[in-house]
Amino acid sequence: MADIIEVKHPLVQHKLTMIRNKAVGTKDFRALVDELAMLLTYEASRDLPLETVEVETPVAVTKQQSLAGKKLAVVPILRAGLGMVDGILQLIPAAKVGHIGMYRDEETLQPVEYFVKLPDDIDQREVLLVDPMLATGGSAIDGISALKKRGATQIKLITLVSAPEGLKAVQEAHPDVPIVTASIDEKLNNDGYIVPGLGDAGDRLFGTH
Ligand SMILES: O=P(O)(O)OC[C@H]1O[C@H](OP(=O)(O)OP(=O)(O)O)[C@H](O)[C@@H]1O
Ligand SMILES: O=c1cc[nH]c(=O)[nH]1
Numbered sequence: 001m002a003d004i005i006e007v008k009h010p011l012v013q014h015k016l017t018m019i020r021n022k023a024v025g026t027k028d029f030r031a032l033v034d035e036l037a038m039l040l041t042y043e044a045s046r047d048l049p050l051e052t053v054e055v056e057t058p059v060a061v062t063k064q065q066s067l068a069g070k071k072l073a074v075v076p077i078l079r080a081g082l083g084m085v086d087g088i089l090q091l092i093p094a095a096k097v098g099h100i101g102m103y104r105d106e107e108t109l110q111p112v113e114y115f116v117k118l119p120d121d122i123d124q125r126e127v128l129l130v131d132p133m134l135a136t137g138g139s140a141i142d143g144i145s146a147l148k149k150r151g152a153t154q155i156k157l158i159t160l161v162s163a164p165e166g167l168k169a170v171q172e173a174h175p176d177v178p179i180v181t182a183s184i185d186e187k188l189n190n191d192g193y194i195v196p197g198l199g200d201a202g203d204r205l206f207g208t209h
C-alpha cells in the first residue's frame with residue numbers, strides 16, 4: 001500500500017489555515033493555493049532520481065547531483081485543480097500539462113467526466129494528479145482510472161484538504177498511488193463537504209457560486 005503523507009510543515013499549515021477562513025477573497029485564495037501547491041510539490045518530488053554530473057565552478061571542477069532528466073506531467077482535475085498548476089510549474093517548468101474535466105453531481109455526489117486531454121507520452125511520465133479537495137474520493141478515483149486507462153503507471157495524487165473517508169476509498173481503489181496532502185480533516189458532512197474544510201474550492205478560486 002502506497003503512503004499517505006500529511007505535510008505538517010509550518011508554512012503549509014499557516015497558509016492552509018489562511019485559506020480556510022471564509023473572509024479570504026478570490027485574489028488571496030488563488031495566490032495561497034498556488035503557494036501551497038508549490039510547497040506540497042517539494043514533498044511529492046522528494047524521491048525524484050538524481051545523476052552525477054560534472055560542473056565547473058569559479059574555483060574547481062566538481063562532480064555534483066542533478067535531476068536525472070525524469071519526465072513529469074502535471075494533471076489538474078478541473079476546475080479547482082487548475083489553481084495548483086502554476087505553482088507546480090514554477091518548480092518543474094519542463095513538466096507537460098494534461099487536463100481532466102470532472103464535476104461532482106450535487107445530488108448523487110458521483111463524478112461526471114467531461115474532458116480528458118493528456119500528453120501523448122503519458123505512459124512514460126511520472127504524473128502528478130492535482131486537486132485541492134478530496135472528499136468522497138470519487139473524483140480522484142476516476143481521475144486516476146482515466147490516467148491508467150491511457151497508460152500512466154506512475155501516479156501521485158496531491159491534494160490540499162482530504163477527508164478520511166475519501167483517503168480510504170482512494171487507497172482501496174488504487175493502492176499503488178501515494179497521496180500527499182496538507183491536511184487530513186475530520187469528516188464529510190451530509191452534503192459531502194469536508195469538515196472543517198474550506199468550502200467549495202472551485203467557487204472560491206473562480207469567484208462563482
Ligand atoms: O472527492 P469528491 O467527493 O469527488 O469531491 C471532490 C471534488 O469536488 C470538487 O470539484 P467540483 O465537483 O466542485 O467541480 P469544480 O472544481 O468544477 O467546482 C473538487 O475540486 C474535487 O474535484
Ligand atoms: O468540501 C468540499 C468537497 C468537495 N469539493 C469541494 O470543493 N469542497
Ligand SMILES: [Mg+2]
Nearest residue numbers: 200201202203
Ligand atoms: Mg466545485
